[in-house]
Amino acid sequence: MHNCLLFVPGDRPERFARATASGADAVVIDLEDAVQPDAKSAARAHVAEWLAAGGKAIVRINAISTDWHEADLAILNSPGLLAVMLPMAEDPDSLSRFTSGLPDGLPVIALIETALGLWNLGDLVKVDGISRLGFGSIDFQLDTGVEDENQGLLFARSRIVVASAMAGLEPPLDGVTVNLDDETVLASDTARARRLGFGGKLCIHPGQVEGVKSGFMPSTEEIEQAQRIKAVAEEAGAKGAIRLDGRLIDAPVVARALRLLEGLE
Structure with a gap:
């Protein structure tokens, strides 16, 4: 699972390879916020050329409601495209029409960035083709105040x-x-995201990659505790709930421990 995604502007092709070498789990080449309107066309060409030459990346296209969205769709058949990131996901019908026109199997990361998107979330996640959500917190704050x-x-x-x-x-x-x-702000933000159940975080600078990746890794103490829970659960077999350090260890606790250990493999 990708827990660290790094944005790079689509009109800065000299940065694409450097971003890929940053250690991020995936690079998101941005055609949206990071690119000015008069540079959209050139950025699109840069992205298509780089993917055709063997580069691999996620691409954030422009929102459905914008003038640049239709032109962005032309690059979604490019080799090396890992996923498409769609900003301003709000309307389930529009989102469904978008995903139905994509190449088979292309993952879609839908960004929730507005009050309407959050309000419609229960229907948005039912759309075929959505593989993951992202939180556009900056735009959400602007929209909601x-x-x-x-x-x-x-x-x-x-x-x-x-x-x-x-x-x-x-x-x-x-x-x-x-x-x-x-760095303490990044560490705090990453720890909060992990506590709340997020599986990763978006980054805007290569210097953030290491902090985010390490922040989503379980600590030595967490790993050791998970190993102990697994051991006592295996020893108890099918006897039901057990005790460890004065705590009740039941099936959900064991499942969480096993999931943590499996994530390290």
Whole structure:
């Protein structure tokens, strides 16, 4: 599972290979926010050329409602395209029409960035072709007027996580951290995302990659505890709930421990 995705502007082809070498689990070449309107066409050409030459990346196209969306669709048959990221996912019908026209098997990461998108989330996750959700927290704050990045966005983040689980999607991606100079802010944001059930986080600078990847890795203590839970569960066999360090260890606790260990393989 990809837990660290790094954005790179689509009109900066000299950065594509460098981003790929950053250690991120996947690179997202951006045709949307990072590219000015007069550079959209050139950026599209750069992305198509790079993918045709053997590059591999996710591409964030422009939203369905924009003037650039239709032209972006032409590159979605490119070799090396790992997934398409769609911003401003809001309307289930529009989203369904979009996914139905894609190449078979192309994963779609839908970004929830508005109040309407969050409101319609239960229907959006039912659309065939959606593989994962992402939280566009910056745009969501702009749309809703929520200033608090923590408690103020708790409902939105939790709803995205719960909707993903309900639909059987891959755990979602949390939004970017705009503070590039304070590593403690990135560490705090990453820890919060993991606690809330996100499976990864979007990055806007190569310097954030290591912090995000390490933040989503279980600690030594968590691994050791999971190994102990697995051992006592195997020893108990089918006897039902057991005790470990004064705590009840029942089937869901064992399942979580096994899932953590499986993620390390």
